[in-house]
Amino acid sequence: MRRGILILVIAALSILAACGSGEGESEESKGTVTFGLNNWAENIAVSNMWKVILEEKGYDIELKSMEKSPVWAGISQGDLDVAAEVWLPTTDKPLYEEYKEDVEMQETWYEGTGLGLVVPSYMDINSIEELNDKKSELGLEQIVGIDPGASLMEMSRTALDEYQLDYDLVDSSGPAMMSELKKAYEDEEPIIVTLWNPHWAFAEYDLKYLDDPKNVYGEADNIYFMTRTDFSDDHPEIVKWMNNWKMDDDSLGSLMATIKNADDTETGAKQWVEENEELVSKWTE
Known part of the structure; x- marks a missing residue:
């Protein structure tokens, strides 16, 4: 009889400990951040890369895929937190002119598109x-x-x-x-x-x-990222890390190639982050 009571007490304590542990994990979470992305290969690659990096830092990251115009609208309305790819001064100029008062433009991470x-x-x-x-x-x-x-x-x-x-x-x-x-x-x-x-x-x-003598496609752009208004106040460390982020043809090309050859996108992104730990550490220091 006493043995049975002892077992029940131990079981109850175990359940309480598990519940306490779950609450601790929830409190340690730094919150959910939502990226909006369109299906350009480099956008998919860098968004998944940041998903891996930020989840390792304690954030929950959601990726929402859509066309470019809804991404801008989502950032401006606060439904999305981050968009990793804005081409300026030429390609995204119409969207920038429409939404520039309602988004926060951040730093360049790639030059010369x-x-x-x-x-x-x-x-x-x-x-x-x-x-x-x-x-x-x-x-x-x-x-x-x-x-x-x-x-x-x-x-x-x-x-x-x-x-x-x-x-x-x-x-x-x-x-x-x-x-x-x-x-x-x-x-x-x-x-x-x-x-x-x-x-x-x-x-x-x-x-x-093909040569474009009329220059319809404009001059080379740089790629920036943007965030919703006040995101910098809510998550200053993410903005700091992403403003440290710089890639060139070699680093971005290797990321896209690793993802392309992996079983799935996130697996490829994880592999690249592991293989480029020194570079990633410079961004997140």
């Missing part, structure tokens, strides 16, 4: 101005685009008008566009896509931008 119409290097064409004259030779009727709301697509629609191109611009998505590029490249078939760098495609395939 590019974007425009891209073809495999085996294609005998070098300029957007040649597209109409070589249409029959190329045997193409369309340009494969990405998300219809992306600034790159708006620029591409402008390019069709400015160069009076006799092609259809097809709405798609980043992954779907890359699938079409991969298939055409492997068969050495002609294809025209809307693309940008930094992107792992330029390491994987031999590609070239």
Whole structure:
């Protein structure tokens, strides 16, 4: 009888200890931070990288995928906390002008982007101005685009008008566009896509931008990150760490390549963070 009572007491104490431990863990949590991201390869890569880094620091991180315009709207309304990718002064200028009073712009983490119409290097064409004259030779009727709301697509629609191109611009998505590029490249078939760098495609395939003499796609941008208003007050250490964050073609390219070759995105991000502990430590010191 006494033995049975003793067992019950021990069990009760164990349950209380477990509950106490759970409450402690909850109190130690630094809160939930929500990233908004669109499905550009580098955006997916760096957002997952920061998810891994910040979760190791005690935060709960949620990633919400959507098109670029809703990301800006979500940050401005306070529904999202962080967006890791803003291209300025050219690509995201329309969104910046619309929402700049309701977001907090932070530091540059990548310098010198590019974007425009891209073809495999085996294609005998070098300029957007040649597209109409070589249409029959190329045997193409369309340009494969990405998300219809992306600034790159708006620029591409402008390019069709400015160069009076006799092609259809097809709405798609980043992954779907890359699938079409991969298939055409492997068969050495002609294809025209809307693309940008930094992107792992330029390491994987031999590609070239078509010259843009009218400068429709503008000059090179830098990539910044932005936060909701007052996020700096709520989480100053995150803003400090992310303002220390700098990447170049080598570091960003290796991150995207590691993720691309991993079983899933977060696993690849974890692997890269582990392999680049010294660099990450500089950001979070």
